[in-house]
Every structure is written in C-alpha cells, then in structure tokens.
C-alpha cells in the first residue's frame with residue numbers, strides 16, 4: 366500500500382478511510398514513507414502558513430509568576446489577556462517532571478499499534494469522555510489537518526483511572542492535578558480586574574467547572590508548506606494552559622492585524638490563552654485570539670493543552686460585575702454545551718464561533 370500511496374494511485378477516499386475510519390491516524394499515513402502530501406491534506410492557498418505572513422521579531426509576553434502577591438505580576442497578566450490574549454508563564458510551580466512525563470506519555474500513546482488506538486475512536490470508545498481522532502472535524506472539513514489527538518474529558522479521578530488509556534492516564538491526570546493551583550491563581554487575578562472580588566463556589570464552577578486535556582500529535586510531514594497542523598481557530602474554553610515541546614510551530618494572530626507571531630518554545634514554560642468563554646464573560650475585555658499550528662518537515666511534535674471550561678449545562682454570558690459599570694452587553698446568555706457543539710460541528714473558521722453568542 367505504501368508504494369500505491371506514494372505513486373498517487375491511492376485515491377482520496379482510500380486515504381480518508383485509512384486515516385479517519387480505520388484509526389491509523391495521520392501518523393499511520395506519515396509512517397508509510399510518503400514522498401508527497403496526499404490530496405485530502407492540501408489546504409487552499411489562503412489557509413497555508415507562509416513566511417511572508419509570519420514574524421519571529423515580535424513576541425507574546427513572558428511573565429514570571431514566582432510571586433503571586435506582586436501587583437506587577439497581576440498587572441502583566443491582565444494586560445496580556447487584554448492586549449494579546451496569549452502569554453507564557455515561567456516559575457509557575459508545576460513540577461518539571463510532570464511536564465516531561467506527560468509529553469513522554471503522549472509519545473507513548475501515539476506509539477501504540479493502530480488496533481489499540483482504534484478502541485478509542487468515537488464509535489468504539491467505551492465512554493464519550495475518551496476520544497481518539499484525527500484532524501478537527503473531518504466530516505465538515507474541505508481539507509484535513511495534519512494532526513491526531515486523544516481527548517480526555519475530566520470527570521473525576523475514579524472515572525479517569527477506570528477509562529483513560531493505561532499508557533498515559535497517570536501522567537495526564539497528574540498534569541491536570543498539578544496545574545490546578547496555577548489555574549486558580551490566574552483566574553483570581555483576571556477576575557479582580559473585572560470587579561469580581563472573590564471566586565466563590567458558583568464562580569469557580571462557571572470558570573473551571575470542567576476540564577478537558579488533549580494530547581496532540583503532529584507527525585513529520587512530507588510537504589509541510591501545503592498543509593497545516595491546526596487551522597485558524599480560537600479555543601472555546603475559559604482559559605487554556607498549553608504545554609508544547611521544543612519544536613515550535615504555534616502562531617498567534619496579532620491583535621487587529623494580519624500578521625502571525627510565533628510562540629517560541631521556552632523550556633519549562635506554559636502557554637496561557639484566553640478562550641471564547643472568558644471573552645464572553647468579560648464582555649469582550651479579555652480577548653480570545655486566533656491561533657494555528659504549522660506542520661513540520663523533519664520532526665514529530667506533541668503538545669498538551671488543558672482546556673479549563675464551564676460545565677456543559679452552565680449558561681454563560683457577560684458577568685453581572687462587569688455590566689455593573691453600565692456597559693452594554695455584547696453577548697447573550699448561551700448554554701455552554703450548545704456553544705461547544707456549534708464549534709465542533711464546523712471546520713476551523715477563525716473566530717466565527719463567537720458569532721453564535723453575539724447580540
């Protein structure tokens with residue numbers, strides 16, 4: 366089959382069937398020794414990430430959070446969330462071995478034979494909370510993305526222990542647990558500027574009542590310039606905490622601009638970004654920024670985002686504390702699971718998901 370793919374005799378339907386339905390993932394395809402990119406992965410010109418649109422000269426803020434009591438730290442975080450929607454944190458307190466272990470565990474999971482990963486495809490998985498997949502929304506996309514993922518919805522330690530794949534469950538769970546404090550501190554700081562004095566139980570559930578951890582795998586790609594790892598999107602979370610390895614390829618759209626800024630890997634750091642739910646709750650003050658990922662021609666990349674979210678049955682809208690100053694609400698009240706389902710139903714389309722909540 367390898368030779369038929371590389372000579373182009375393997376048709377688009379076969380490729381999609383092999384990767385998506387049979388659970389080989391794009392990793393299975395990449396490992397066949399392709400010389401050229403299969404057609405289903407060729408992105409339209411306007412979606413490709415060219416050097417002319419990107420810059421390595423500017424950078425998102427890098428914030429040292431070793432002292433949470435320092436008002437300058439709080440200021441830097443809130444300013445970054447308003448102006449960039451993205452920043453990196455160092456000295457965050459999540460132990461290095463936890464970060465290293467979860468990246469290794471991601472390689473471990475994707476290194477399993479296809480038969481074992483296939484058990485976690487949507488139609489086979491014993492639970493809706495564990496899902497192995499490829500691209501973003503293959504049934505809705507004109508071109509596929511060069512990425513496989515394992516998505517784990519955190520319900521409880523017991524549920525994770527029972528259902529998450531053994532090869533990565535301890536490491537993924539440990540990352541979720543060890544990042545709880547930094548997530549809480551970040552949200553406390555961000556809420557203060559919104560006139561929310563303390564995070565009571567109701568607010569806590571609204572901001573961080575559910576979590577999803579994804580293990581992303583971007584295999585080495587034969588023609589990286591013709592495709593993307595992840596297309597332009599903003600996250601639907603309240604906040605995302607992202608661990609990337611040392612390879613790079615994440616680009617963030619410059620606010621009100623057409624250029625894309627590279628997020629350079631910094632050893633032991635975490636990338637933090639505002640998601641749509643926080644943009645909505647802050648009535649547009651904090652910005653959920655478009656980002657995308659390139660494919661890489663020489664290396665296999667992994668990344669591990671933790672999406673911190675409202676619960677599916679929560680209704681979200683601009684917070685009362687924010688509207689108290691008389692500003693007009695920009696967003697209506699929406700059921701969070703309706704919002705997320707709308708996001709997952711379509712291909713990546715930049716920030717268009719937010720239209721769903723706009724007044």
Ligand SMILES: CC(C)(COP(=O)(O)OP(=O)(O)OC[C@H]1O[C@@H](n2cnc3c(N)ncnc32)[C@H](O)[C@@H]1OP(=O)(O)O)[C@@H](O)C(=O)NCCC(=O)NCCSC(=O)/C=C/c1ccc(O)cc1
Nearest residue numbers: 493501516575577595600601602672674677702705706709
């Ligand atoms: C709506 C959810 C996600 C699932 O609800 P469900 O009742 O179990 O519904 P379904 O299983 O019918 O899923 C609804 C649709 O979403 C799809 N989906 C269900 N989880 C998934 C899944 N992890 N992955 C990609 N499709 C899925 C699923 O395939 C299905 O599409 P379709 O098959 O076409 O009907 C529900 O759990 C919920 O509201 N969760 C709230 C917490 C939550 O997960 N928030 C999302 C945080 S994720 C985030 O911010 C960014 C993620 C992201 C991911 C990839 C990117 O490239 C970029 C960004």
Ligand SMILES: O=C(O)CCC(=O)C(=O)O
Nearest residue numbers: 581595609615658668670
């Ligand atoms: O892999 C990355 O660096 C970012 C992935 C991403 O944007 C996502 O999973 O939402």
Ligand SMILES: [Fe+2]
Nearest residue numbers: 598599600656
């Ligand atoms: Fe993202």
